[in-house]
Amino acid sequence: MADLWQNAMDHAVSAARHAGEVVREALRDDRKQTVMTKSSSVDLVTQTDQKVEKLIIQSVKEKFPTHSFIGEESVSAGEPLLLTDAPTWIIDPIDGTTNFVHTFPFIAVSIGFSVNKQMEFGVVYSCLEDKMYTARRGRGAFCNGEPLQVSHQEDINQSIIAAEFGSTRDAETVDKIFISLRRVLSLPVHGIRGAGTAAINMCLVASGCVEAYYEIGIHVWDVAAGSLIVSEAGGVLLDTDGGPADLMSRRIVAANRRIIAERLVKEIETFSPIRDDAAPANQ
Ligand SMILES: O=P([O-])([O-])O[C@@H]1[C@@H](O)[C@H](O)[C@@H](O)[C@H](O)[C@@H]1O
Numbered sequence: 001m002a003d004l005w006q007n008a009m010d011h012a013v014s015a016a017r018h019a020g021e022v023v024r025e026a027l028r029d030d031r032k033q034t035v036m037t038k039s040s041s042v043d044l045v046t047q048t049d050q051k052v053e054k055l056i057i058q059s060v061k062e063k064f065p066t067h068s069f070i071g072e073e074s075v076s077a078g079e080p081l082l083l084t085d086a087p088t089w090i091i092d093p094i095d096g097t098t099n100f101v102h103t104f105p106f107i108a109v110s111i112g113f114s115v116n117k118q119m120e121f122g123v124v125y126s127c128l129e130d131k132m133y134t135a136r137r138g139r140g141a142f143c144n145g146e147p148l149q150v151s152h153q154e155d156i157n158q159s160i161i162a163a164e165f166g167s168t169r170d171a172e173t174v175d176k177i178f179i180s181l182r183r184v185l186s187l188p189v190h191g192i193r194g195a196g197t198a199a200i201n202m203c204l205v206a207s208g209c210v211e212a213y214y215e216i217g218i219h220v221w222d223v224a225a226g227s228l229i230v231s232e233a234g235g236v237l238l239d240t241d242g243g244p245a246d247l248m249s250r251r252i253v254a255a256n257r258r259i260i261a262e263r264l265v266k267e268i269e270t271f272s273p274i275r276d277d278a279a280p281a282n283q
């Protein structure tokens, strides 16, 4: 059964590539995108997010009619967010919708695939860079076919950390985000960066460009594919509370080394958004 999921992974790669064409075409189109909002006035969605997700799910259903789905925009439209043991495609059609709306050039299509709640493969296509990141459990991580390896750095003071601000703007959450940023920056680290997409941030960890990425408030579709790409590139994943990573907890630390992840955790003012597996529909 060595190649049990290879067909599915090949399909994910071609679906992500096709989705990327649709995204690039939408960016070339002169007509303005209609921008709608979801959980907050800065949590954006466009018709292109919805169109891309439908295209991916439709194409998968034709080839793998028994498989299950967790798709960001389907959940937003009321579909259940349920991770079972079934083969499940976990889809973020556009990771970096705010970037997409503003033409900030980091936009990803993220497709993870889990069986028995374990990630089997992850595909992240950075559409504007034309970089196809892939990982298959136990078989390494790649970018455009070239093997990926995390950074060897073990000193957080010599590191770049990726972080994001998320899309919650209540004062308490914003304060916690800034407390963490201030602590991390003053360690000191060489720098703090953020691509505006969780998936690409994780691929940057896998590529060795940044030592670690952390965020609180992400959803399972933001990190499912990226988590496997990081671990297959030799990295480690933790929850921001220092426990084992849990794709439903909405908290992630992805790092090159355990020592870096654990040092980072000490500086993060962690908090607990409503878990993905406890959230009502239409979040
Ligand atoms: O909504 P979307 O563009 O798919 O995904 C986004 C993430 O990738 C980003 O890193 C995070 O800060 C945002 O809160 C949002 O979740």
Ligand SMILES: [Mg+2]
Pocket (backbone or CB within 6 Å): 092, 094, 095, 096, 198, 221, 222
């Ligand atoms: Mg996303």
Ligand SMILES: [Mg+2]
Pocket (backbone or CB within 6 Å): 049, 072, 092, 093, 094, 095, 096, 097
């Ligand atoms: Mg998205």
